[in-house]
Amino acid sequence: MPIDKQRRQNLWRNELSDLVRGISGGFLFGIPLLYTMEVWWVGSSAEPPRLSIAIALTFSIVFLLNQTTGFRNTVDVRVRDTFMDSVETLALGLLCTTCVLVLFQEITLSTPLGEALGKLIYESVPFSLGVALSNQFLSDKSGDKQDSQEDRSKPNKRKQELNGTVADIGATAIGGIIVAFSIAPTDEVPMLAASTSGPWLLALTIASLLISYAIVFAANFSNQSKRRQQQGVFQDPFSETVVSYLVSLVVAAAMLWFFDTVSLDDPWSTWLSHTLILGLPATVGGAAGRLAI
Incomplete structure (x- = not known):
C-alpha cells in the first residue's frame, strides 16, 4: 500500500512538473504577441469558419510536435496519447492566454462571447506552440x-x-x-x-x-x-x-x-x-x- 501511494505521488509530481514546464514554455514563446493590438482586433472580428481553421492548423502543428517532443519528459508512442497531449497543449495555451488577457482587462465580463473567443484563439497560437516546444529547447541537461x-x-x-x-x-x-x-x-x-x-x-x-x-x-x-x-x-x-x-x-x-x-x-x-x-x-x-x- 505505501508503495502504491508513493507511486501515485510520483505520478502527480511528474504531471505537475510537466504542466509547469508547458505553461512556462508557453509564456516564453507567446508573451510578445500579447502586446500586439492588431492581433486583438483581427481575433475579435474573425468569423467562426476562420477561427475553426486557426484551431485546426494549430492542432495539426502541435500534434506533429508532440510526436517528437512536447512538454512531457516522455515521448508519446501511441497516436491516442499524442492526440490527448495535443488537446492538453491547446488547453494550456488557452489557459495562459485567458489569464493574461483578463489581467490586461482586454477580456471582461462585458466582453461579447464571440469577441472574447476570437482574441483567445488567435493569441493562444504562439502559446500553444511554446508549450509543445518547451521540452525540446528548454529541457534540463545532463551533467x-x-x-x-x-x-x-x-x-x-x-x-x-x-x-x-x-x-x-x-x-x-x-x-x-x-x-x-x-x-x-x-x-x-x-x-x-x-x-x-x-x-x-x-x-x-x-x-x-x-x-x-x-x-x-x-x-x-x-x-x-x-x-x-x-x-x-x-x-x-x-x-x-x-x-x-x-x-x-x-x-x-x-x-x-x-x-x-x-x-x-x-x-x-x-x-x-x-x-x-x-x-x-x-x-x-x-x-x-x-x-x-
Missing part, C-alpha cells in the same frame, strides 16, 4: 550535478558567488532589454496602462513573480538543479526572483524613457502603471536570460 560539484570545489568561493550574482543581474537585464525593446515604443503599453486599475496591476505583479519563479526554478528547464545549489548575495530562489523582477522593472522603465513613451514630467502613477505593464515581458525575457547562463 548539471557534475558541473555544480566542480564549481563548488573551485577556490575563492566568495568571489565566485559575487561573480554569479553579477552574472545573474546582467543576464536578467540583457534578456529584459531584448524582449522589452520591441514593445516599449508601441501604443499597446499606454493603452493597457490606461485600462488597467490598481488591483489588476497588483495581480499583474504577482503573476510576473510567479511566472519568473516557474520558468527558472520549477519547470525543470536547463541548469535548474545547478541554479538551486548556487549561493551568493541573491542566489536563493525567492530572493533571486524578487531581485530579478526589480531589475526587470528598471529595464522596463529605462526602455519607456528611452523611447519617450513616458517623460520626466509625467506623474509617478504614470511611470508605475506603464512600468508594471512592460514589466511582465521584461521579466519573462530576464528569466530566459538567466536560463542561458
Whole structure:
C-alpha cells in the first residue's frame, strides 16, 4: 500500500512538473504577441469558419510536435496519447492566454462571447506552440550535478558567488532589454496602462513573480538543479526572483524613457502603471536570460 501511494505521488509530481514546464514554455514563446493590438482586433472580428481553421492548423502543428517532443519528459508512442497531449497543449495555451488577457482587462465580463473567443484563439497560437516546444529547447541537461560539484570545489568561493550574482543581474537585464525593446515604443503599453486599475496591476505583479519563479526554478528547464545549489548575495530562489523582477522593472522603465513613451514630467502613477505593464515581458525575457547562463 505505501508503495502504491508513493507511486501515485510520483505520478502527480511528474504531471505537475510537466504542466509547469508547458505553461512556462508557453509564456516564453507567446508573451510578445500579447502586446500586439492588431492581433486583438483581427481575433475579435474573425468569423467562426476562420477561427475553426486557426484551431485546426494549430492542432495539426502541435500534434506533429508532440510526436517528437512536447512538454512531457516522455515521448508519446501511441497516436491516442499524442492526440490527448495535443488537446492538453491547446488547453494550456488557452489557459495562459485567458489569464493574461483578463489581467490586461482586454477580456471582461462585458466582453461579447464571440469577441472574447476570437482574441483567445488567435493569441493562444504562439502559446500553444511554446508549450509543445518547451521540452525540446528548454529541457534540463545532463551533467548539471557534475558541473555544480566542480564549481563548488573551485577556490575563492566568495568571489565566485559575487561573480554569479553579477552574472545573474546582467543576464536578467540583457534578456529584459531584448524582449522589452520591441514593445516599449508601441501604443499597446499606454493603452493597457490606461485600462488597467490598481488591483489588476497588483495581480499583474504577482503573476510576473510567479511566472519568473516557474520558468527558472520549477519547470525543470536547463541548469535548474545547478541554479538551486548556487549561493551568493541573491542566489536563493525567492530572493533571486524578487531581485530579478526589480531589475526587470528598471529595464522596463529605462526602455519607456528611452523611447519617450513616458517623460520626466509625467506623474509617478504614470511611470508605475506603464512600468508594471512592460514589466511582465521584461521579466519573462530576464528569466530566459538567466536560463542561458
